[in-house]
Amino acid sequence: MPGRKQKATIKEKLPTVRGELLPADGPLVAGCDEAGRGCLAGPVAAAAVILPEGFNHPLLNDSKQISEKKRDLLRQIIEDEALAWAVAMVHNEEIDRINILNASIRAMHLAIKQLTPTPVSLLIDGNRFHTYKEIPHRCIVKGDSIYRCIAAASILAKTHRDEYMLGQHERYPFYDWNKNKGYPTKAHRSGIETHGVTSVHRLSFKLTEKQTSIQWE
Secondary structure, three states, X not given: OOOOOOOOOOOOOOOOOOOOOEOOOOOOEEEEEEEOOXXXXXXXXXXXXXXOXXXXXXXXXXXXXXXXXXXXXXXXXXXXXXXXXXXXXXXXXXXXXXXXXXXXXXXXXXXXXXXXXXXXXXXXXXXXXXOEOOEOEEEEOXXXXXXXXXXXXXXXXXXXXXXXXXXXXXXOOOOOHHHHOOOOOHHHXXXXXXXXXXXXXXXXXXXXXXXXXXXXX
């Protein structure tokens, strides 16, 4: 997905929620993260980011820990200053076919494939990954709150996917996707009960009887 070349500055200086994030260990290390695994509708998105050595920003953190406004500002800064970045999405039909874990890893592979220069190693958020073209990788649980490059990837994956779901909300306005982005909120579940599913719903994801959480087959 092509980058937006907009300049942005953030004047406020706030500490990150978990303290100072760590730089990658060496040059040309790509951080990878995904967004949208737990949603009932829409794609899973993944980003891969290679930051320049010395890059840091006081607002940079796990995308879940900061506001939408700050995520959007950070997206512009990351896309302008990264040595390389890419976002890829795997859509609901493929999620249903290969399951959400494999779809998340596939989205990461598709994002990594777009990077120029090619990374020499990968830092992956989470505990599962399939080796990509023999590039060494390391999985780090909650890595998006530890390493800057993974945090940057989490920002891009989240903001690009949210942007996609806002577009889908224009097509299907009955599910509150402009607010929940496809996650199983009360409004989303109510929309399914009243209007049924859409072409972007994940049919392999099922609501429990109490409709408070989801499980996948």
